[in-house]
Amino acid sequence: MEWLTSIRTAIDYMEEHLKDNISAQDVADQVYISPFFLQKGFSLMTGYGIGEYIRNRRLYQAALDLKNTDDKVIDIAYAYCYETPESFTKAFSRFHGVTPSQVRDGAAVRTFLPLTVKLQVQGGNQINCKIKKMFQFKVIGFQKIFDNDTAYQEIPKFWDEICKKYAANVYAGNAPANPYEKAIVENCIGEYGVCIDDIGEGKFRYLVAGKYAGGEVPEGMVVYEFPMGDWAVFDCIGPIPEALQSLNTQIFNEWLPGNPDYELCGNASAEWYDCVNGEMTDKDYHSAIWIPVKKKDGNN
Structure with a gap:
């Protein structure tokens, strides 16, 4: 599979499975690339590790759920693959700088949208x-x-x-x-x-x-x-x-x-x-x- 297509397919797969317990291995299996190469290339191209990207997207989507639904915090935590409400609250507060209850009361959250990968042609240094x-x-x-x-x-x-x-x-x-x-x-x-x-x-x-x-x-x-x-x-x-x-x-x-x-x-x-x-x-x-x-x- 062509490299850019592989990265885009990997992102699409992660977006479709934010509420599933997936790993870098699962993502790599979708694009038929070694997890090591995919993880390395994804990080160099986007600035995020695969696990980090999945975690950040889950926490942003969880914040939207807190703002737009009446779902309980515990249900949102489980929906985004956190084992306990405490671990969810800790990760959520670290990422957004506010607690889930503060978001329910109207606090602002950190935005983390799906990545879009484009080919960028640069000049000046030829690769030998x-x-x-x-x-x-x-x-x-x-x-x-x-x-x-x-x-x-x-x-x-x-x-x-x-x-x-x-x-x-x-x-x-x-x-x-x-x-x-x-x-x-x-x-x-x-x-x-x-x-x-x-x-x-x-x-x-x-x-x-x-x-x-x-x-x-x-x-x-x-x-x-x-x-x-x-x-x-x-x-x-x-x-x-x-x-x-x-x-x-x-x-x-x-x-x-x-x-x-x-x-x-x-x-x-x-x-x-x-x-x-x-x-x-x-x-x-x-x-x-x-x-x-x-x-x-x-x-x-």
């Missing part, structure tokens, strides 16, 4: 992308499971944790002192950040990884194999994380919506970091985003 056919390859790394809604904030902490716990000694130029440090050196762990969306329920696996060279896999580390296929490789020049975040926004706001030939596929992606040349804070630091793609129907 190459489509490459890659054979299957394996990565090895340290794994942690993240929630879609909090991953952007939590993943950098995971990198810091891995560096301090396992990599500080070898990064300082010392010989490996244990199997983990040996694996880091032999497989250049830290060259890739890998997202794997295969567990559902709004969660995904993330690996601080390197290309697997064979040999021992220390306890707690995992190996993942990417299948052969086409990849969109986006080169990035600039300090991390600002440069990669900006590129991510361009990919989902400009490259995907306007691309006549390729669309997303698969359930995993990778970020590549130059582990040899320069520092991540350098203005000319080289990194890249790798996304699996396939030709659109009719372009084969």
Whole structure:
């Protein structure tokens, strides 16, 4: 499904099911896109996570119900998927700045209307992308499971944790002192950040990884194999994380919506970091985003 059509279909589905207990997985199933890619792209295009959008729309519609009907607060709370009146009142007050009873008495509420997504063509910065056919390859790394809604904030902490716990000694130029440090050196762990969306329920696996060279896999580390296929490789020049975040926004706001030939596929992606040349804070630091793609129907 074309990217803009997918986002619009996702919004329509959420609007039709505001009173149903739906999740990001349910929305992704409607548009046949990995929940990770949909959540990421939706957030970059709209500024809202899928869960946040659903929650905000429910709270606005609940406010309209309070103003326009005589329904009890408890019934409105249950109608919009809140388990208790207390949890509804807490969320409602945080969002609107007033309580449900104050709205009944005429207090103003925060407006949150359905989103309309349009293609916006911008100029000035050309995206450097190459489509490459890659054979299957394996990565090895340290794994942690993240929630879609909090991953952007939590993943950098995971990198810091891995560096301090396992990599500080070898990064300082010392010989490996244990199997983990040996694996880091032999497989250049830290060259890739890998997202794997295969567990559902709004969660995904993330690996601080390197290309697997064979040999021992220390306890707690995992190996993942990417299948052969086409990849969109986006080169990035600039300090991390600002440069990669900006590129991510361009990919989902400009490259995907306007691309006549390729669309997303698969359930995993990778970020590549130059582990040899320069520092991540350098203005000319080289990194890249790798996304699996396939030709659109009719372009084969």
